[in-house]
Amino acid sequence: MHIFEGFLPSPWWQLWFVFSIPIIFFGMYRLNKLVSEKRELLPLLAVAGAFIFVLSSLKMPSVTGSSSHPTGTGMAAILFGPAVTAVLSTIVLLYQAIFIAHGGLTTLGANVASMGIIGPVFAYVIYKAGMKANINFYVVVFLATAFADWATYVVTATQLALAFPAEVGGVAASLKAFLLIFATTQVPLAIMEGALTALIFKYVIQVKSDALVELKVITESALNKIKGAGQ
């Protein structure tokens, strides 16, 4: 659930653009490099982008009595890094802002920051740390992508709290109110997204495991271990 059009006053909407635009450009540079140097990985890039398309279109009911949607960004973040994920998310957010009146053009900078950048950075960091700690690959994917999903909405709540501090209690009171709406609703969805992404990675390993090694997502020996375990 993205921030509506016009729901971030000055200077917040501009600030979030200032934050997001350099990273989007860096992502485009990385994407260009990837496309020209590793053409055979384009289908996997398309799959990661399409995964964001599918998951961010599914508005799911939550235990809190409201609905929200997963982000799907964790998969792209693990495979291609947060910067490339920012570009993919921008495409999805533009589509939703222009054609479905979901999110907005003036709030695009803020929405890319939460869904396309900060959430994916969480996925990336958790994934790398988890793999280094030698935790089971699928558990790491689950944790990384579930937390990326959840972190996205914690950021959204923070963005709104900064822009709309409560008269009594200021930013902290607002943050509590927005977290109650976004963060709690998102918990079951984030778990669902983590589980689905872990399952998708099982299929990626089945059909295109060499790409994971090439992208340095996983080492050859770790891959052999997973394959040997025979999921």
Place this chain on the structure above:
Amino acid sequence: MKGEIIFGVIAVLFVASFMYGLAANPDSEFGGADGQAGDAIAEINSDYVPWTEDSWINSIKFEPPGGETESLLFGLQAAFGALVIGYFFGYYKGKGQSN
């Protein structure tokens, strides 16, 4: 099969939590969390009007006339994504078998 079973169990738990949510919030229509955030903003600052209300920005966007058109566009988004995922997984799988 292990992966699918674990996913299936989590999916069932998700549906169960939704069922619980239905029982715990009998009057809820399960509206969007973004809409609730809009209400919360109105509570914090009742004078706030989105500053883009009369902006030209709205003229370059398509506003679905209602829920039906909106659900069509969300459906198309999901269908397009699923098509791409299925196509390339099939492509990789077929390629792997022919080698």
